[in-house]
Amino acid sequence: MTETIKPNILITGTPGVGKSYLCDRLAEQLKFTWLDCSKIAKELNFIEEYDKEYDCPILDEDKLMDHLEPLMANGGNIVEYHGCDFFPERWFQAVFVVSCANDTLYDRLKERNYNEKKLSSNIECEIFGTILEEARDSYKSDIIYEISGDTKADAEKSLNTVKNWYSMWKRK
Numbered sequence: 001m002t003e004t005i006k007p008n009i010l011i012t013g014t015p016g017v018g019k020s021y022l023c024d025r026l027a028e029q030l031k032f033t034w035l036d037c038s039k040i041a042k043e044l045n046f047i048e049e050y051d052k053e054y055d056c057p058i059l060d061e062d063k064l065m066d067h068l069e070p071l072m073a074n075g076g077n078i079v080e081y082h083g084c085d086f087f088p089e090r091w092f093q094a095v096f097v098v099s100c101a102n103d104t105l106y107d108r109l110k111e112r113n114y115n116e117k118k119l120s121s122n123i124e125c126e127i128f129g130t131i132l133e134e135a136r137d138s139y140k141s142d143i144i145y146e147i148s149g150d151t152k153a154d155a156e157k158s159l160n161t162v163k164n165w166y167s168m169w170k171r172k
């Protein structure tokens with residue numbers, strides 16, 4: 001019996017909206033591999049330089065991509081990143097854009113001690129739906145899904161949305 005290769009899923013959205021919270025649970029429940037790009041970039045030093053103004057590392061996208069390419073060929077990955085326009089479109093069978101309420105996001109980012117500039121740019125990113133727009137510019141609309149990472153109840157619903165998608169995908 002030949003085993004079908006599992007799909008690859010992208011979970012994207014503004015920093016702090018709850019991507020990791022969802023990925024952690026999804027990886028366990030679906031038996032997928034969670035690839036947290038920020039974490040991988042830090043661990044393997046896929047960093048081009050450091051942006052002092054925004055107090056954040058600038059990702060070396062090419063190095064990250066070279067690292068991910070063979071992993072993506074195996075399928076069964078949940079890729080997490082707060083951006084989505086540089087990945088090859090062919091990698092993903094579904095793209096889930098996580099969002100959350102602005103006040104919730106503000107509190108979460110404040111807790112991380114983000115500086116004012118970083119805080120306001122991330123809140124603006126969420127208000128303007130920047131990542132959703134980026135996803136729409138980068139992937140076909142019929143594979144993009146909007147999910148919420150606001151409350152625990154929202155997360156439950158979002159987990160079900162992804163799990164239902166996967167059930168449908170398997171039936172195809």
Ligand SMILES: Nc1ncnc2c1ncn2[C@@H]1O[C@H](COP(=O)(O)OP(=O)(O)OP(=O)(O)O)[C@@H](O)[C@H]1O
Pocket residue numbers: 013014015016017018019020021022038081082108148149150151152153154155
């Ligand atoms: N649905 C939720 N209900 C309650 N708290 C949540 C929920 N989702 C995330 N949180 C909390 O909010 C904080 C930020 O969440 P998380 O780390 O998952 O965000 P993220 O989108 O992965 O951020 P980053 O882009 O920096 O990786 C964490 O403390 C997490 O526990």
Ligand SMILES: [Mg+2]
Pocket residue numbers: 019020021036080
């Ligand atoms: Mg995260």
